[in-house]
Structures are given as C-alpha cells and as structure tokens.
Amino acid sequence: MADSSRSFTQMISGKRWRIVFVDPQELPDNHLGDCDIISRRIRIALGMSEQETKETLLHEIAHAAVWDLDEEAIVRVANAQARALTKANFFNQALLHGGKSGDSKKLSTGRGGTLG
Numbered sequence: 442m443a444d445s446s447r448s449f450t451q452m453i454s455g456k457r458w459r460i461v462f463v464d465p466q467e468l469p470d471n472h473l474g475d476c477d478i479i480s481r482r483i484r485i486a487l488g489m490s491e492q493e494t495k496e497t498l499l500h501e502i503a504h505a506a507v508w509d510l511d512e513e514a515i516v517r518v519a520n521a522q523a524r525a526l527t528k529a530n531f532f533n534q535a536l537l538h539g540g541k542s543g544d545s546k547k548l549s550t551g552r553g554g555t556l557g
C-alpha cells in the first residue's frame with residue numbers, strides 16, 4: 442500500500458499511474474527506480490541528488506509511456522531531457538533574477554561544461 446505522502450498520480454499515455462518514492466532497499470539491486478506496467482506504478486529511490494531524481498523519474502516515465510522502447514534509447518532520451526530541464530530552469534531563474542539578457546548568456550555558458 443502506497444504512503445500517500447510519498448506518492449502522487451500522473452496521467453501517462455491516457456492511463457493514471459502512481460509515482461511512489463521508496464527507500465532504495467525496496468528496489469531490486471542496482472536499481473534507482475522501476476516501472477510496473479501491470480499495476481501502473483513507478484517507484485523512485487529516495488535520497489538521490491536532484492539531477493539523479495530527474496533522470497530516474499524521466500527514465501521510468503519514458504518506460505511507462507513507450508513500454509517497448511529499448512533500454513539504451515530510454516537512457517538517451519531521459520538523460521537529455523533531465524539535462525535540458527536543469528539548464529532551462531537555471532536559464533529561466535537567471536532571466537527572472539538577473540535582469541539583462543547579457544547576464545543569462547554569461548551564466549548559461551558558465552554552467553555548460555559541468556552539465557554536458
């Protein structure tokens with residue numbers, strides 16, 4: 442039974458899924474998340490960095506949305522989306538708080554190397 446404080450529901454490809462944050466030891470070895478198509482439940486390990494959490498969440502949502510896509514394709518798509526979300530958020534925050542467009546350009550190049 443899912444603890445509602447650690448979960449939320451999300452429509453994916455027309456079906457309602459539950460996304461649950463769980464203790465890492467509840468997941469199979471070497472898994473940061475998993476996706477059960479039968480019960481329409483995604484589990485994500487608690488305690489990861491924001492970037493790992495984004496990548497894992499997007500990864501499992503991609504499995505749920507396109508269940509027959511192979512693992513390598515899922516990894517490529519989800520990791521690119523996670524990096525773009527992080528950069529877009531950083532860029533947007535810079536625009537909100539930085540004022541001039543020149544500032545945001547300088548900030549985005551400053552972070553580009555570490556985010557890949």
Ligand SMILES: [Zn+2]
Nearest residue numbers: 500504512515
């Ligand atoms: Zn996978």
